Amino acid sequence: MSTAITLKEMVKKPDLLASGHRLCAGCAEPIIARLVLKASRGAIIATTATGCLEVATTIFPYSAWRxxxxxxxxxxxxxxxxxxxxxxxxxxxxxxxxxxxxxxxDIVAFAGDGGTYDIGLQALSGALERGHDFTYVLLDNEAYMNTGIQRSGGTPYCAWTTTSPAGTVIPGKREWKKPIDEIVIAHEIPYTATVSPAYPLDLMQKARAAFETEGPAFIHAISPCCRGWRFPPNKTIEVARLAVETCFFPLYECRVEDGRPIYKLSPPSLAIAKRPERKKPVEDYLKIQGRFRHLFRPERRGDLIERIQRWVDRRWEMLLEKAGL
Amino acid sequence: MSSQRLLGLNGDEAAAYAIKQVNPDVVAAYPITPQTIIVERFSEYVADGLVDTEFVAVESEHSAMSCCIGAAAAGARAFTATAANGLALMWEMLYIAASLRLPIVMAVANRALSAPINIHNDHSDSMGARDSGWIQIYCENSQEVYDACIEAWRIGEHLDVQLPVMVCLDGFTLSHTMENVLTLSDEAVRDFIGERPYIKVQGHLGEAEFRLDPEKPLTMGPLDLYDFYFEHKMHQVEAMRRALKAIPEIDEEYREVSGRSYRLLHPYMMEDAEVALIGLGSTMGTVRHVVDRLRKRGVKAGMVKMRVFRPFPTEELQELLKDVEVVGVLDKAMSFGAPGGPLYEELRAVFYDADERPLIVDYVYGLGGRDTPPNLIEEAYEGLLEVKRRGEAVEKVRFLGVRW
Structure with a gap:
């Protein structure tokens, strides 16, 4: 088990990603990155794939990385x-x-969904297979945000992006979000976890567990993007919380022990598993994001909302089964 | 001079053996013909505990170079080897390795690029990488491969240089052909290469050595826009200029240890040459043989082997070729749609402003491993003599040994 870390202890630690970077107001990425770095055990080296986090934190001659x-x-x-x-x-x-x-x-790699689900999948798979001792943090804002909101393998069904526009015939992205965690877990790496910036202690505990893991560890962070998802910048945490409360993005850990994946729901999702009536409809999550606006206006697309709800339900049930619940 | 051992090694084995003696920190590589023997042999050295190297059997050449970059940035000595399509897959990372100023060493077993797929030798792969910022050394035989794979570390890591180095050996012609190779003792190699030196830069907490060190943090590979990027490119321009000076200096030190010296260019029978061929790699052995044959017939033929193509030894070439009447360039690569092959174009550019300059013609040859026997080289010299008689080159770019 990982060393217990407390909020009290963590707030005393300096931020290793300094303020003054140029990420958008309301961006979840620096929140997640700071929390991950706070959970490091000491000596740390980071690498970052090309993307928002990289370009906005290191405009030469400035750098936000300590x-x-x-x-x-x-x-x-x-x-x-x-x-x-x-x-x-x-x-x-x-x-x-x-x-x-x-x-x-603690060697940590940060990459976005484009750099993970799509163009970086091969390099990720190779590194996981080889068993390097490092932590990979997927900052999943569900599209190529750095180039201006283009769809990726991580973009959810029906989401509007500039390359999956909601037109009069096609209602946004036609494909489902790629199940990246299952793909990663299938590599039988020792530790995989999902995190949301709405649950900072959970996030830091998982990051610490990832750092303490010998071998590859994978952290999948939902990273709401106010520009691409079309919500006001002060709603980032609310959106990140609703992703979990609707079970669109459940929080769990998966440890592979003796070659078997052991799934464990994290407290926010476990609470829903125990009291299913707490599970909010996915519509609550969709309707506060402009990227799904075409599901509600000019007319409500109940068929599509229902289809998304069924996807969420099915995947949630599968997760409960895996977790033995 | 230290005592040496004679081994029978093909070019790939010579590279692997040299790298074993160098004992780098990280080797990350992916198999591709005709380079594969290098990683196979090196894997055996790892398996037998003969090196302390961390061998990373990556899933692609792109990751091979990425891994070498990560390792070299962390302060390691990193090596990889590739060829043709593998080098093409690394393309993006070649520029990044050079621009991050990481002295990685890579052996390239030169092979024709696809399509059509072909496993044999030409220089289309490394010639395509000539603008990537890597130092390029072309070898004539296994001995040169061995020696270059040792010297390369000192060249790339030289504090005035700090650039990655590509050691090019012709696929199959060298990679798979066994030759006698004089090898230094492990100790002599270790003494010669020493420890990797690091340049000093400004880190967040003051002066730091240029490597990823948690106690002296620095940012590598930032976003660099129109206000600084150009200056950083100028550093690379300058580093290549300095490499021209550093390479012969290091080579002189190597001569003291090994008795072998290579410099930038290898002239042969150039003192009174009226016609000369210039080229790269193993073909130059054949050319030397033909020069001897022609000399016996009283033809004042000479040749220049270019060992170092990047940085381009401009002044040395001007000096060496200024009195030659006709120079033929052997290009084992073609730049489609260009006035000629890459070496031809650069050589002509070098002489554009010269008061004394030879007539220069291009011979594109050997594409896809097309055999280049002595008779074909002789044909090229005949062509040069014809140009000399006429006093002009009517047909400037010629294709040697092709049914066309």
């Missing part, structure tokens, strides 16, 4: 992290250079 940090390209955060980890291992073995000092080193 830790050693590298960006190389878009599709290769996992491969870059593999190299850092391999270097650390080799230097430990040889007793050479500053990295040889660290018995534990």
């Amino acid at each position: 830790i050693p940090w590298i960006h190389t390209a878009f599709e290769n955060a996992a491969a870059t992290a593999s190299g850092i980890e391999a270097a650390w291992r080799a230097m430990r073995r040889k007793g050479r250079g500053p990295l040889a000092r660290y018995e534990t080193l």
Whole structure:
């Protein structure tokens, strides 16, 4: 089990991602990144795939990163992290250079949904298969936001994006969100977890568990984007909470022990599992986001909302089954 | 000079053996013909505990280079090897490795690019990477491969240089052909390459060595726009200029250890040459043989092997070729739609402003591994002699040994 961490302890730790970066007001990414970094055990090195987090935190000659940090390209955060980890291992073995000092080193890769579900899937799969000791954090804002809201494999069904526009014939994205967590868990890596910035302690505890994991760990964070999802910047946490309360994005951990995946629901989702009447309809989540507005105006598309609800229900039931609930 | 051991090694094995002696921190590689023997042999060294290297068997060449970049950024010595389509898949990362100023070493077993798919040798792969910011060394034989795979670390890591180095060996012609190779002792190699030095930069907490170190954090690979990007590119321009100076210096040190010295260019019979061929790689061995044959017949033929193509040794070439009447360029790659092959174009550019300059013609040859026997080279020299007689080159770009 991971070392228990408390909010009281965490608020005392300095932010390793400094303020003054140029991410949008209301962006969930720096909230998630700061919480993840707070949970680090000490020595840490980060790599970030090309994307909002990267471009907005490191406009030369400024940098918001108080830790050693590298960006190389878009599709290769996992491969870059593999190299850092391999270097650390080799230097430990040889007793050479500053990295040889660290018995534990938290190596973290941040990447968006485009850099994970789509263009970076191969590098991620390779790094997971090879078993590098690193933590991969997927900041899932469900579209290519850095290039201006284009659909990705992580974009949900019916969501409007600039390349899956809601037209008079086609109501937004026609495909379902790719089940990335199942894909990752199928690699039989030791630790996978979903997190939401609406539950900061849960997020930090999982990040700490990921860092403490020997081998690859995967954190999937829902990262509401007020620009792309079309909601006011002061609603970020509310949207991130509704994603969990509607079971659109349930919170859980999966540890693979003796080759078997052991699923465990996290408190916010476990509470719903125990009292199903607490599960909010997905419509509550959809209707506060402009990217789903065409499901409500000019006329209500009950058929599509119902279809999304069935998807949520089915996936939630499957998760409960996996968790033995 | 230290004592040396004679081994029978093909080009790939010579690279692997040199890298074993270098004992880098990280090797990340992916199999591709005709490079595969390098990673196979190296994997055996790892499996037998002969190196301390972390061997990362990546899932693609893109990840191979990404992994090397991550490792080198973390302060490691990192090596990879590839060829053709593998190099093409790395393309994006080649530029990033060079621009992040990471002295990675890579062996490229030169092979024709697809399509149509072809596993044999030409230089279309590495020539396409000539603008990526890597130093490029082309080898004539396995001995040169071995030596270059040792010297490359010192060249790339030189504090005035800090660039990645590509050691190019012709696929199959070198990669799979066994030759005698004189090898240094492990100790001599270790002494020669020493420890990787790091440049000093400004980190968040003051001066830091340029590597990812939790105690001295710095940001690598930031967003760099119109206000600074150009200056950073100028640093790369300058680093290449400095490499021109550093390479012969390091080579001189290597001569003291090994008795072998390579420099930037290898002229042969150039003192009084009236016609000369210039080119890269293993073909130049054949050319030397033909020069001897022609000399016996009284033809004042010479040749220049370019060992280092990046940085381009402009002044040295001007000096070497200014008195030659006709120079033929051997290009084992074609730039489609361009005035000629890459080496031809650059050589002509070098002489554009020169008061004394040779007539220059291009021979594009050997694409897809098309055999280049001595007779074909002789044909090229005949062509140069014809140009010399006429005093002009009517047909400037010629294709050698093709049914056309």
